[in-house]
Structure formats: C-alpha cells, structure tokens
Amino acid sequence: MKGRLTVYDRELIGYVAGKFGGVSAGDLVARLIEMGVVDTVKCKVLVVRRFVDDLVRKGEGKVAAMYTAADRFCCSYEYVRKCMYYYKDVNLV
16 A cells, blocks of 8 residues: 555645544544545445445345445435446445
C-alpha cells in the first residue's frame, strides 16, 4: 500500500496524524468527512457492497440481498445494482 501513496497522500497523512493523532478511528473518519476530504459517494458504494456481500455470505441470494440493501439504505434497487456492478474500483482491502 505504501508504494501507491502519492506525495499528496503522504502530506495528508502527516497533517491528520499531527492534528488528530489521539482520536479514535471513528472520530477520525467523522472529522475527515466534516473536512470534506472523504469521497462520500465511494463510501456509500463501499457500505452497500459490504452489506450485500455480508448477506450473501450468510446464505441469502444475491438479488434478495440487493433488494434488502435497497430497503435498508432507502434507495432504489437500481442504485444498489450500480454499486455492485458499476463501481469496480471500490473495494475493501
């Protein structure tokens, strides 16, 4: 992962570590969102994909899991489908 970081990424990491070094991970993410430096669209996609994948791992069919996600996140099935199949660059590492 370190090899893929840009100079900008490393500078941001240094800034965040200096300013927010003692906070919990949850507080850190909340502060980064408040600062506007987090791509919330990709975060939504990640959350939807993770939710669907977790349901599928528990034995639910993928289409049913996608309908459940649409209900859970108050969005359309088409949005969930887009999250699952369109945004291929958004994945948990």
